[in-house]
Amino acid sequence: MYLTVYISIALFIFGIYMIAIEQLKFPTLQTSKYAITFYTQGKVKKQSKLEIFLDDLAGRLAQILKINEYKRNQILTKLKMAEINKSPEKFMAENIIKSILPVILAIPISFIFPIVFPVAVIIAIATYFKGLGSLDEDIREVREKIEYEIPRFTRDIAEYLKSDRNILLMLERYKNTAGEHLKRELEITIADMKTGNWERALTRFEARIQSPMLSDVIRGLIAVTRGDDSQFYFQILAHDFKVLELERLKAEAMKRPSQIKKYSFILLGSMLLMYIVIIGIAIMQSMEGMFL
Numbered sequence: 123m124y125l126t127v128y129i130s131i132a133l134f135i136f137g138i139y140m141i142a143i144e145q146l147k148f149p150t151l152q153t154s155k156y157a158i159t160f161y162t163q164g165k166v167k168k169q170s171k172l173e174i175f176l177d178d179l180a181g182r183l184a185q186i187l188k189i190n191e192y193k194r195n196q197i198l199t200k201l202k203m204a205e206i207n208k209s210p211e212k213f214m215a216e217n218i219i220k221s222i223l224p225v226i227l228a229i230p231i232s233f234i235f236p237i238v239f240p241v242a243v244i245i246a247i248a249t250y251f252k253g254l255g256s257l258d259e260d261i262r263e264v265r266e267k268i269e270y271e272i273p274r275f276t277r278d279i280a281e282y283l284k285s286d287r288n289i290l291l292m293l294e295r296y297k298n299t300a301g302e303h304l305k306r307e308l309e310i311t312i313a314d315m316k317t318g319n320w321e322r323a324l325t326r327f328e329a330r331i332q333s334p335m336l337s338d339v340i341r342g343l344i345a346v347t348r349g350d351d352s353q354f355y356f357q358i359l360a361h362d363f364k365v366l367e368l369e370r371l372k373a374e375a376m377k378r379p380s381q382i383k384k385y386s387f388i389l390l391g392s393m394l395l396m397y398i399v400i401i402g403i404a405i406m407q408s409m410e411g412m413f414l
Contacts, residue, residue: 180219184211187218197257203330204260205306217253221246264303265333271304272335273363279339280356289343290315307331320347335363 189197189210197210206213228242275296282292290312297308307327314323321344328340338359342352 177216180212180215183215183219184209187211187215189214199330200257200261203264204257205264205303206257206260213257217250220253221250224249265331267301268304268307268331269333269335271301272333272339273360273367275300275304276339276356276360276363279343280353280360283346283353283356287346289320289346335366 194210197213201208201210201213208216224242224245225239228238232239232242278296279292282295286292293308293312293315297305297312300308307330310330311323311327314326324340324343324347328337342355342359345352345355
């Protein structure tokens, strides 16, 4: 009975796959695999046949998916900041497909176990919102990595302003020693400054990161471009950021004793176990001598 059900489910899924290939004019999985390998030059991890099929399906759905201009620009900004090379339509299409996949798989099973379908719907809703939240999580990680560098970036600006006021040269110099994420944003900002208005380029830099710490730095840089003497401002800002940096380091140091304590207990347990085994072997050997 159950074998017949499993075979029916497998044939149902295979039938949907064959109809999708024929009606939507999907390329074969082997063709898609070769295309991905060619365009990424092998830099992307090896994908399974299911991942390739879902990627093709998302590409088709992205062509007919409509997103309003405001939401599209918002998602596009987030994708660029998270360093995800996808269009907003493709991102939303992938999220939709991942969400409805549990429902599609639950349809044939629900004829036998009806409770499966509402559970699948709940999973689909949770998967959809989790997919949207994952983008914000990626952005938060990138923002945190950039904020770790801002104290050093601010100190460098304060030192540079003592001898020169050319912000573009200062950014180009700092870019060579910046971290991966901040370096990428500086490259975009420098190119923007070279081709347009400096103040607008800095404002766009601030809008992309949306960090309160960076906003304070950008405010001072814009003042410099307007001709203000912001040397004292950056000295105060560098001092404040140094205090924040020390507080963050102390917070991280406070977390380590609990981790050290955990490994200390493991080490203590291992040593006790070793002694117990040695004592046990000695007792067994002495008992064998008593009975001989």
